[in-house]
Amino acid sequence: MYLKRLYAANKWWFAIITLFIIIQLAMDIRQDIMLSPVYHYGMYSEVIEPENEYTVNEIAVNGIILQTKDFSPYQWDKISFPVKLFQNQQSWDSFVWNTEVKRLLKLSDSAKYINAITQQEFNEWYRNYLSIMLHTKIDSVNIKPVTYMFNGTTFIKKPG
Amino acid sequence: MLLFQLQPSFFYNREDIFTWVFMQTGLHKWLLNNKTGCILFDVLFYTTPAIYLLHFRASRRTAYVSAMWMLIVNWAYVQCYTLYPSNSIEGHIAWLLFPLVFIARKDKTFWLLLDGLRYFFLFFFASAGLWKLRQGGAFDHLQMSGVLLYQHSQLLTNSPGYWQSKFIMWLVQHAWVSYILYLLATLVELSFITGFFTKKFDRVLVALFILFLIFDNLVMRIPYYEVLPLLLPLLPGTGKTNSDATLAPEPTI
Numbered sequence: 001m002y003l004k005r006l007y008a009a010n011k012w013w014f015a016i017i018t019l020f021i022i023i024q025l026a027m028d029i030r031q032d033i034m035l036s037p038v039y040h041y042g043m044y045s046e047v048i049e050p051e052n053e054y055t056v057n058e059i060a061v062n063g064i065i066l067q068t069k070d071f072s073p074y075q076w077d078k079i080s081f082p083v084k085l086f087q088n089q090q091s092w093d094s095f096v097w098n099t100e101v102k103r104l105l106k107l108s109d110s111a112k113y114i115n116a117i118t119q120q121e122f123n124e125w126y127r128n129y130l131s132i133m134l135h136t137k138i139d140s141v142n143i144k145p146v147t148y149m150f151n152g153t154t155f156i157k158k159p160g
Numbered sequence: 161m162l163l164f165q166l167q168p169s170f171f172y173n174r175e176d177i178f179t180w181v182f183m184q185t186g187l188h189k190w191l192l193n194n195k196t197g198c199i200l201f202d203v204l205f206y207t208t209p210a211i212y213l214l215h216f217r218a219s220r221r222t223a224y225v226s227a228m229w230m231l232i233v234n235w236a237y238v239q240c241y242t243l244y245p246s247n248s249i250e251g252h253i254a255w256l257l258f259p260l261v262f263i264a265r266k267d268k269t270f271w272l273l274l275d276g277l278r279y280f281f282l283f284f285f286a287s288a289g290l291w292k293l294r295q296g297g298a299f300d301h302l303q304m305s306g307v308l309l310y311q312h313s314q315l316l317t318n319s320p321g322y323w324q325s326k327f328i329m330w331l332v333q334h335a336w337v338s339y340i341l342y343l344l345a346t347l348v349e350l351s352f353i354t355g356f357f358t359k360k361f362d363r364v365l366v367a368l369f370i371l372f373l374i375f376d377n378l379v380m381r382i383p384y385y386e387v388l389p390l391l392l393p394l395l396p397g398t399g400k401t402n403s404d405a406t407l408a409p410e411p412t413i
Contacts, residue, residue, distance in 0.1 A: 036178035045291035048306035069319035081245040
């Protein structure tokens with residue numbers, strides 16, 4: 001047995017690995033907060049059914065909407081993630097700080113847990129960032145959340 | 161993976177106690193809009209393995225110090241990198257765990273830790289299958305259609321005429337076909353449980369995992385290649401040495 005061999009070879013490593021196993025199992029049973037390097041590897045395990053509406057970010061550069069097909073998955077993630085995460089970071093970071101970090105770590109200063117970036121600063125940063133990524137001079141970037149209705153076969157843009 | 165390319169300007173917290181303690185260092189904030197800092201950290205991250213190698217060649221006895229340094233650098237780097245808009249920390253688990261095996265001071269412990277990584281990898285992938293059973297994804301025939309729509313909503317709406325969009329939409333509309341794909345992936349994940357009982361099928365598991373990564377890229381557009389190093393303990397040569405671990409001679413230091 002592996003742990004028995006490890007115990008015979010090195011008791012410190014045996015203790016570390018055993019602790020890792022115990023924490024991993026405990027975290028999997030509790031299913032809440034993680035403790036690096038112990039994670040849940042769900043990989044789309046929760047039930048996700050088709051929805052009637054999907055809201056996506058349309059990113060237009062110099063008036064032209066960027067198309068996912070023109071980029072590799074790596075590149076597209078780099079383009080779309082910052083927008084998506086920026087839209088949610090203020091509420092998410094505040095939520096994590098108020099409900100968990102402050103309570104568990106007994107802290108009172110949130111500066112290291114909540115961003116100070118403004119919408120204007122983000123817009124400026126994102127324009128420069130895209131300019132480097134797309135190797136082009138950018139005059140304008142427009143980000144617009146657009147809702148589509150899905151009827152089972154096609155997506156139809158929702159007016160407004 | 162380069163911080164310099166991300167040019168981070170904000171971070172996104174996660175529910176991880178270790179991360180919250182790490183954030184007390186302020187390193188993730190120091191790197192924001194700090195081009196020089198990002199380049200320095202990139203250089204440090206990518207040269208550390210070479211430093212370990214040089215140290216190991218010069219002195220096997222003390223090389224564990226560089227290995228511990230590599231572990232610290234990797235942890236700090238991955239913690240920061242995944243706090244910025246990049247991808248999940250789970251996908252970088254190989255960077256976090258692999259330096260551990262180099263800390264071992266004896267050959268026998270090294271092989272045993274490598275064997276431990278093998279078990280971890282088996283758990284990593286098999287648990288994904290078990291989660292699909294536990295959380296119900298594997299029992300809903302609309303699951304894969306829902307996943308595809310969720311994952312590809314941007315591709316399907318801004319590039320509807322693209323061959324991959326058409327392929328994905330075909331899968332969405334043929335819910336049972338996509339559900340079978342999902343079930344096959346679940347079965348592949350669950351098949352890694354066999355690795356806990358025998359090393360006989362390690363080659364098959366390696367092939368299945370690579371196949372999974374290719375499909376993950378093609379169907380899901382998820383590049384999950386950062387976990388590839390975790391396959392090393394399952395490779396034929398390594399497996400043989402692993403099984404002989406207890407017979408391996410101690411290094412002559």
